[in-house]
Amino acid sequence: MQHDIDEIRQGLITAVNSSQSPRDVLKSPALKDLYSVIGTLEASERATYGKAVNEVKVAIEAAVAARENELADAAVEPIDITAPWDLNATQPELMPSETGSQHPLTKELDVIVDIFTRMGFEAIESRQIDDDYHMFSSLNFPENHPARDGYDTFRTEEGWIPPAHTSTMQHRILKAGRAKLEAGGQIAAVSYGRVFRNEDVDATHEHTFYQCEGVFVSRDATLGQMLGSLRSFFEVYYGQKLKIKTQPAYFPFVEPGLEFAIEKPAAIGGKPGEWLEMLGCGMIHPNVLGEAGIDPTVYRGFAWGGGVERLVMLKYGIEDLRHFESGKLQFLRKFA
Ligand code: PHE
Numbered sequence: 544m545q546h547d548i549d550e551i552r553q554g555l556i557t558a559v560n561s562s563q564s565p566r567d568v569l570k571s572p573a574l575k576d577l578y579s580v581i582g583t584l585e586a587s588e589r590a591t592y593g594k595a596v597n598e599v600k601v602a603i604e605a606a607v608a609a610r611e612n613e614l615a616d617a618a619v620e621p622i623d624i625t626a627p628w629d630l631n632a633t634q635p636e637l638m639p640s641e642t643g644s645q646h647p648l649t650k651e652l653d654v655i656v657d658i659f660t661r662m663g664f665e666a667i668e669s670r671q672i673d674d675d676y677h678m679f680s681s682l683n684f685p686e687n688h689p690a691r692d693g694y695d696t697f698r699t700e701e702g703w704i705p706p707a708h709t710s711t712m713q714h715r716i717l718k719a720g721r722a723k724l725e726a727g728g729q730i731a732a733v734s735y736g737r738v739f740r741n742e743d744v745d746a747t748h749e750h751t752f753y754q755c756e757g758v759f760v761s762r763d764a765t766l767g768q769m770l771g772s773l774r775s776f777f778e779v780y781y782g783q784k785l786k787i788k789t790q791p792a793y794f795p796f797v798e799p800g801l802e803f804a805i806e807k808p809a810a811i812g813g814k815p816g817e818w819l820e821m822l823g824c825g826m827i828h829p830n831v832l833g834e835a836g837i838d839p840t841v842y843r844g845f846a847w848g849g850g851v852e853r854l855v856m857l858k859y860g861i862e863d864l865r866h867f868e869s870g871k872l873q874f875l876r877k878f879a
Contacts, residue, residue, distance in 0.1 A: 551577060552599045556606050565610040569603060636873055644879035648753055648867055651855045652735055655755055658779050659733045662772065664757060667716065669709045669736030678704045681714035682796040683830040690795050695741040705739040709756035709848050710796060713827075716758045717835035717844075724842055729761035735851070746863045753851035758827070760837065760844030766826060769845035770803075773824070777805050780854065788818060797825025797846060811860060819857065822849025 551573050559565045568574075577596045584592055632638050656666045684691050694707040704711075712734035720730030735755040742748045759769070774787050786806035794800045804820045807813025824847030829839035837844075852864055859878075866874045 548577065548595050548599060552602060555599070555603050559603060559606040559610050562610065563614065565607045565614075569607060574600065574603070636876060639872075640876075640879070644875065646867075646875065647855065647859075647878035648851060650878065651858075652753065652755070652851060655776075655780065655851065655854070656733065656735060658776055659755075659757065662775065663731050664759075665732045667712060667732055667734045669706065669712045669734045669738075669754075669756075671705060671737055672699075673704050673706045673711045675702065675704060677711040677714055678706055681831070681834050682710055683828050683834075684795045688795070690793075697739050697741050707740050708738055709734050709736060709754040710846070712756065713758055713796065713831065713846060714835055717760065717827075717832065717837055720760065721836050724760060724837060729759065729764075730844070731759050733757045744865060746865065749852070749864050749868060751868055752864070754848055755851055756846065756848035758844065758846045760827065760832070760842050762842055764826075764843045764845055766799075766801075766845065769824060769826075769847065773803055773822075773847060777821070781808055781858065783808055783810065789824075792823055792825075794823055794825060796828050796831050797823075798828045800825035803847065803849075807857075811857065819853075821853065822847050824848070 555568055555571060555573060558571070559568045562568060577599065581589060581593055581596070629637060660666055678694075678696065679691055680686075696707045697705050699705075716730065716732045716734065720732070723730055733755060736753065737751060738754050739751055742750050744750060757772070759772070770787065770789070774785065777785050777787070785808065788804050788806075789801040790804070792800045792802040801824050802820050803822050803824050804818040806815070807817040807819050809815075813819075825845065827844035827846050832839040832842060832844060852867055855861065856864065
């Protein structure tokens with residue numbers, strides 16, 4: 544009888560190891576038959592036999608688990624380590640260049656940051672991994688507040704956050720700049736870098752994009768100074784006079800909060816009265832200043848932040864946001 548059991552066990556394990564749905568083997572009649580034998584045995588034999596059958600079941604279950612892992616591993620697509628071009632291509636536009644070139648966003652960020660540094664802003668690259676405190680708490684998002692959901696934030700299993708906006712740099716900029724304020728100066732900084740949102744991707748939405756953010760604090764900062772600075776920036780960037788307008792918006796870290804729009808320039812097909820929303824902005828909330836150790840009864844500040852791709856798309860008439868992250872040489876070459 545022991546011999547039969549061994550044979551059946553071996554047969555079942557072989558079945559598991561070659562099955563695409565190994566769990567089905569647990570329902571095999573051969574296994575059921577082993578159990579049904581128990582009732583037909585002498586009482587003295589039952590215990591030993593029952594134990595042997597149970598061991599078979601445990602062994603099969605272990606084999607099923609191992610096989611399931613193996614199948615799951617095989618289902619993961621292997622990483623494509625080949626070059627992103629066809630080595631045998633003969634059309635020059637599909638072949639790699641000798642020297643490579645800067646990505647259009649890198650180039651445009653240089654232009655953007657250069658305009659702001661000439662206006663007196665210090666430029667700081669933003670982080671690509673951050674924490675809940677800098678993403679939310681330091682920015683006056685109350686615990687469990689629904690405004691947190693507006694940011695479609697990714698999180699790692701350990702709770703780290705790939706930032707959903709460059710505002711994650713605000714608290715650091717304010718804290719680092721406190722000494723300047725106390726010495727009678729002001730804080731003027733832009734931070735720029737990659738941000739990440741759990742968004743469905745289409746022609747105007749990406750999960751990975753760039754933002755540029757400004758922070759200014761002094762004893763007498765005003766909304767008017769902010770709007771003037773933004774208008775100057777956009778006029779230099781697009782090389783022409785622009786009309787601007789704002790409308791109220793809610794961001795927990797500013798009060799009042801605004802959306803800032805420019806009139807679409809005629810040079811790129813804009814009709815009078817066609818407005819494009821470019822960024823969010825406002826006066827820095829007293830709680831955000833206070834959290835960084837800056838007395839909101841003495842100092843005031845403004846901040847703004849918005850997507851970089853939008854600016855660039857408008858400047859060059861790029862119709863699909865997805866081109867930027869695509870790595871497609873035909874697109875990249877146009878900006879080389
Ligand atoms: N961080 C905001 C966003 O990404 C924009 C913003 C920045 C608004 C600074 C106000 C002040 O939506």
